[in-house]
Amino acid sequence: MYLFVFALTACGGGAGDSSDGGDQGGDLGNGTQAIDCSADKSQNLSIPVPEYAGSFSAYQGGYSGFPVGGGLDPENLVGMAQLGILLMVSGSNEGIMHPGPRWTNEQDQPTKYLDYSHNAEGEIWLFTQDGYDAENELSIRMEQSANCGYNEYQYEDGHLVRALESSKYEWTLKGYTAGVQDSLIETQISADRSGRTVAVSLPVDGDHPYTIMTWDSNGESVLLKYCETAAGTNCASATAP
Numbered sequence: 001m002y003l004f005v006f007a008l009t010a011c012g013g014g015a016g017d018s019s020d021g022g023d024q025g026g027d028l029g030n031g032t033q034a035i036d037c038s039a040d041k042s043q044n045l046s047i048p049v050p051e052y053a054g055s056f057s058a059y060q061g062g063y064s065g066f067p068v069g070g071g072l073d074p075e076n077l078v079g080m081a082q083l084g085i086l087l088m089v090s091g092s093n094e095g096i097m098h099p100g101p102r103w104t105n106e107q108d109q110p111t112k113y114l115d116y117s118h119n120a121e122g123e124i125w126l127f128t129q130d131g132y133d134a135e136n137e138l139s140i141r142m143e144q145s146a147n148c149g150y151n152e153y154q155y156e157d158g159h160l161v162r163a164l165e166s167s168k169y170e171w172t173l174k175g176y177t178a179g180v181q182d183s184l185i186e187t188q189i190s191a192d193r194s195g196r197t198v199a200v201s202l203p204v205d206g207d208h209p210y211t212i213m214t215w216d217s218n219g220e221s222v223l224l225k226y227c228e229t230a231a232g233t234n235c236a237s238a239t240a241p
Contacts, residue, residue: 034118037148048100048116048123049085052078053148054168058193058219066185066199066211074171074187077164078150081142085125088114122146186230192217198230208236 033048052075090096092103092114105112110129117124122145129138137158143151147167154162163174169190175183182202189195194217200210208226212235215222228234 033116034123035144035146035148037144046099047086047089047096048118048125049082050078050123050125050142050144050150051082051148052150054166055189055191056193057187057189057195057215058217059195059215059222060219061222063197063213066197066213074150074166074189077152077166077171081125081150081152084127085114085142088112088127120146190217193219200230208234 037051037053039051039053054074056075088105089098089103091107092098092105094103101116103114112127112129115124115126115128117126122143125142127140127142137156139155141153141155143153145151149165149167151166152162152164153160159176159179161176163172163176165172170186170188172187173183173185174181183200184202185197185199187195187197195215197213198210199212204210208228210227210230210232212225212227212230212232213222214225223238225232225235225238227236
């Protein structure tokens with residue numbers, strides 16, 4: 001999912017002529033972003049980045065047993081978005097001191113762009129690129145809502161291929177092929193940091209199509225089950241991943 005972010009943020013030139021990118025970002029002259037969603041409310045970056053304000057997962061292990069991948073702690077998903085933005089800005093033509101709302105990277109083709117905007121509903125980061133084969137045109141949209149939820153949408157040739165939507169205690173990742181949803185991963189994290197992730201390929205097929213992982217508040221007692229339903233009934237097996 002995040003290979004695209006790094007494809008868009010290949011290191012580029014240093015400071016150059018700045019581009020304001022229009023009036024998409026409102027008053028960004030002081031480099032301050034619209035919302036402070038950091039868990040400790042100590043936002044201190046001059047470049048706007050999404051932040052994770054939800055409940056942190058205690059589980060730090062791998063997810064190799066998942067048929068469709070994923071199951072990652074949502075904190076890590078937001079962290080990858082932050083890294084992609086910082087790489088893009090640091091390698092941009094305008095340079096890292098540029099306050100935005102647009103940054104451009106022309107060193108490697110196709111040219112990449114990052115546009116930042118915000119309003120009363122939240123913040124938006126939009127990665128796009130020009131000059132690419134029309135059949136493989138890529139873009140990614142990151143959103144931080146006013147209540148500090150985080151959403152991310154990846155497009156290829158104008159078609160949605162990945163959709164991540166999250167709130168404080170849960171997140172959902174949907175995959176699409178040719179406009180048809182073909183995978184679903186849902187994670188719920190409790191206040192004590194225990195959690196549960198369910199993954200399934202679509203359309204649902206087979207006797208035990210749902211892969212369910214659970215863990216306790218210490219990130220231990222990890223259990224991987226293959227079940228008939230998302231609720232965890234009629235499971236074929238239960239093993240440590």
